[in-house]
Amino acid sequence: MTEETDATPVTERTPLVELDDVSKYYGNIRALEGVSLEVHAGEISCVLGDNGAGKSTLIKIIAGLHRHDAGAFRIEGEDAKLGSPREALDRGIATVYQDLAVVPLMPVWRNFFLGSEPTKGVGPFKRMDVDLMRETTRAELLRMGIDLRDVDQPIGTLSGGERQCVAIARAVYFGAKVLVLDEPTAALGVKQSGVVLKYVAAARDAGLGVVLITHNPHHAYLVGNRFVLLKRGTMSGSYTRDEISLDDLTREMAGGSELDDLRHELERR
Ligand code: ATP
Numbered sequence: 134m135t136e137e138t139d140a141t142p143v144t145e146r147t148p149l150v151e152l153d154d155v156s157k158y159y160g161n162i163r164a165l166e167g168v169s170l171e172v173h174a175g176e177i178s179c180v181l182g183d184n185g186a187g188k189s190t191l192i193k194i195i196a197g198l199h200r201h202d203a204g205a206f207r208i209e210g211e212d213a214k215l216g217s218p219r220e221a222l223d224r225g226i227a228t229v230y231q232d233l234a235v236v237p238l239m240p241v242w243r244n245f246f247l248g249s250e251p252t253k254g255v256g257p258f259k260r261m262d263v264d265l266m267r268e269t270t271r272a273e274l275l276r277m278g279i280d281l282r283d284v285d286q287p288i289g290t291l292s293g294g295e296r297q298c299v300a301i302a303r304a305v306y307f308g309a310k311v312l313v314l315d316e317p318t319a320a321l322g323v324k325q326s327g328v329v330l331k332y333v334a335a336a337r338d339a340g341l342g343v344v345l346i347t348h349n350p351h352h353a354y355l356v357g358n359r360f361v362l363l364k365r366g367t368m369s370g371s372y373t374r375d376e377i378s379l380d381d382l383t384r385e386m387a388g389g390s391e392l393d394d395l396r397h398e399l400e401r402r
Pocket residue numbers: 159162163164165182183184185186187188189190191366
């Protein structure tokens with residue numbers, strides 16, 4: 134915590150991550166304007182929007198890839214200026230992208246520890262602790278309820294849904310406080326989407342604050358506590374779960390009044 138007297142006091146309800154009236158411009162293109170979002174421990178905040186709505190830009194700000202131009206970005210109540218994704222990770226923010234950065238031909242356990250391999254032995258005898266990695270991967274996946282047939286199989290042989298689940302389990306194991314998921318169900322069928330959403334809920338139950346980016350209101354409503362709707366870079370709505378029904382969320386995502394206008398127009402023809 135900073136010593137500054139004007140620092141926001143940390144209360145029980147201080148969000149893990151907060152965007153307050155944030156804007157981001159690329160030259161004169163408005164990618165985001167006036168967007169606010171709260172991410173709390175043990176909750177799932179959903180960000181919904183169509184193509185070009187600004188979802189990727191929002192992820193990039195939280196993940197430390199881009200700086201916002203206006204508004205405030207706070208981590209645990211403190212103004213944050215992240216210089217890189219590494220810094221975001223050090224602050225406990227893990228991002229799982231849709232095109233997961235995995236090495237398809239390497240075993241699941243190798244991918245689980247990629248870049249953070251434990252070693253054993255010293256000096257010239259130092260080597261990767263393969264047994265520990267294998268065993269930990271198996272145990273951690275099981276703890277999340279993921280029963281993989283074999284952690285030795287190349288990760289490329291897993292289904293898209295299973296790979297997402299491994300990535301979520303990995304973030305939980307490496308101590309993430311905030312998990313940002315970039316459209317984890319976008320490329321999946323109904324059954325696999327259900328499996329992934331189960332592990333998203335498991336991460337929430339493990340106490341993480343989750344940001345779930347999606348364009349599917351049904352998926353969002355199955356697990357979400359908060360919903361922020363983006364439209365062409367602006368926030369077209371922000372609700373807690375008790376403020377909106379699935380029907381209204383779906384309607385808003387589909388365009389709400391714009392859809393009504395379109396229907397009238399089509400009927401007239
Ligand atoms: P999609 O689902 O299609 O990826 P999105 O909701 O993630 O869309 P963003 O990628 O955040 O949307 O884009 C928001 C707006 O900002 C778009 O109009 C996009 O063209 C623009 N934009 C994004 N990145 C850049 C950039 N690096 N330079 C210029 N314009 C950009």
